[in-house]
Amino acid sequence: MDALAGLLEGPRARGAFMIRACFEPPWSLRIEDRAPLTVMLMIRGESWITPDTGDPVRLRAGDLAIARGPDPYTCADDPATPPLAVILPGQECVYPDGRPMRGHMDLGVRTWGQRLDGSMTMLIGTYPVRGEVSGRLLDALPPLLTLPSDVWECPLTPMFTEEIVRDGPGQEVVLDRLLDLLVITALRTWFARPEAAPPAWYGALADPVVGRVLRLLQDDPAHPWTVASLAAKADVSRAALARRFSELVGEPPMTYLTGWRLALAADRLCDTGDTLEAIARRVGYGSAFALSSAFKRVYGISPQEHRTRAARSPGGVAS
Incomplete structure (x- = not known):
């Protein structure tokens, strides 16, 4: 068992929350779900991720970001755009004043946002990795890491885009395993980067x-x-x-x-x-x-x- 295999050997993705987000500017989402690990893969358009402590990070099509919880952050078309929704633990969605959204932005199978033809599409997966074995590796990650498309090319993007909106038998298991592959590919790429600080044993x-x-x-x-x-x-x-x-x-x-x-x-x-x-x-x-x-x-x-x-x-x- 090597380091990344150990990460996924126990608490692999099981019933992970995955969604396709489709928005048209102006838009902004406040993320307070306390998820241990969230993967964001830009498919179309661009967005800004702004952690509560740290500088905003711009994502373009093909870029990937991983947010290590539980700290909150904001995703938006522009860092100055006020949130139109807040994502709470358990993927509960509320308006900024606390009123429940009650499916107001549902657009279909695992699709959420304003409009299907919006200029921004992002695939999001909240990954339930927890525990001591996972922590030995994940604790070395920054609160927010990004992999621009010019330093990596994700071979899973076309399959992810196709599978996330399917609703066939066993689809959750398919998506869980795709998310495992995406995470392990991204982390392996990240830890090979000069700016990364992997654990000494890694x-x-x-x-x-x-x-x-x-x-x-x-x-x-x-x-x-x-x-x-x-x-x-x-x-x-x-x-x-x-x-x-x-x-x-x-x-x-x-x-x-x-x-x-x-x-x-x-x-x-x-x-x-x-x-x-x-x-x-x-x-x-x-x-x-x-x-x-x-x-x-x-x-x-x-x-x-x-x-x-x-x-x-x-x-x-x-x-």
């Missing part, structure tokens, strides 16, 4: 020695790894591996492994009904007690408290 995956060790740890966290056994797999000395791993990743191999195991455990506590003993065995701890002790030392709460908080919070994620 960059270390390209190293022939440390990258191999990282994949061993990610693929089989339950194995009783030691620095010596990892060094043997990488065909280097124990001292050489410890030094190189720490230099590139920023922490020793066993410290990284502990963090990875506990991140996996935290997500399984939220996403499954597995017993603590079963989770402990799956992620490499000899007993529920050992996992519980390590978990509380790192997260400050017990695994059961983490699971309870996740069950009570929106989307089933502990906060």
Whole structure:
């Protein structure tokens, strides 16, 4: 499991909210839905995205933007245009004064806005990625990133444009998987950009020695790894591996492994009904007690408290 595979292995898109937005200037939408990740792909025309803190960003046809929640932002034809609608959690749409819109802007299957022939068309997907494993990568993203069409060409745009307005059997699953592909393609492109700041371990995956060790740890966290056994797999000395791993990743191999195991455990506590003993065995701890002790030392709460908080919070994620 590499970094991006790990991102999507657990909380992949399931029933993600996707819509085609069609507008004619002047238009403006205030986004306060607190979505963990929102992908915006410009199909026609242009728009401005203005975060509450930061400069407005202009999107043209072919450009893509990813907003990392939960901070609000505004999408508009011009940063000065006042909002005509506010998008709240649960995709509830209201007028700026709080009155519900009650489908006022519905234009058809997964289509919303003012008019189908509007000069601006954008495909929007709110992506429900959450949890500790995803956070190890997504926390490195800026609140708003953009990929202009001159630095990447999305091969999925024609298929997305066609599929988003279909209403056939299994269509939600098709769109979920397309959204997975779009996100992983965009993030892979972004982290290769000079302005990106990926986590140290993400960059270390390209190293022939440390990258191999990282994949061993990610693929089989339950194995009783030691620095010596990892060094043997990488065909280097124990001292050489410890030094190189720490230099590139920023922490020793066993410290990284502990963090990875506990991140996996935290997500399984939220996403499954597995017993603590079963989770402990799956992620490499000899007993529920050992996992519980390590978990509380790192997260400050017990695994059961983490699971309870996740069950009570929106989307089933502990906060």
